[in-house]
Amino acid sequence: MVEEFTPETVRERIERDDEFDLIDIRGDEDYAEGHLPGAEHVTVDELEETVVDRDWADDVVVYCYIGQTSVQAARLIEEYGDAERVASMAGGYDAWEQQKASAND
Template sequence: MVDELTPETVRERIDRGDEFDLIDVRGDDAYADGHLPGAEHVTIEELEETVVDRDWADDVIVYCYVGKSSIQAARLIEEYGNAESVASMAGGYDAWEPVEASTAD
């Protein structure tokens, strides 16, 4: 079962400087338009091809548009990757934007 983290929790982990892989599985244009600080862009298709060979951090957080595709991606990493903990960001980038806006004030 993949854990889901709130955008606020992800923001706190970024602010603390916690070490984890932050993976954005949205499309190229969406990533170019904006993404979480430190996020790496890996499409679902790329993930399917590289999940086994990649050296994952102990902790991985995945996000997408609204939190659905990221659950699938997190399950893929959990099953085939070497990470100890994998989570999806609940609500995806849509839920992140208000959190980011509130911390920018």
């Protein structure tokens, strides 16, 4: 079972400058419109093609729109990649934006 991090946990890891791969698997336009700080854009198709050959960080966090496709992508990395710990961000980018908005209220 893929571990899930809350958006708050991911934000804290970014702020602490933890070393991990942060992977955004959303579409090109959505990534261009906004993404998490330091996130790398890798589409699902690109991920399937490169997962085995890529040199992954020990920790990887994947996110998508609502946190469902990212669970599948995290499983793919867990199965075929060389990362030690792979997680999906619960609720995806939508939850990140909601958490960010409520923090600014």
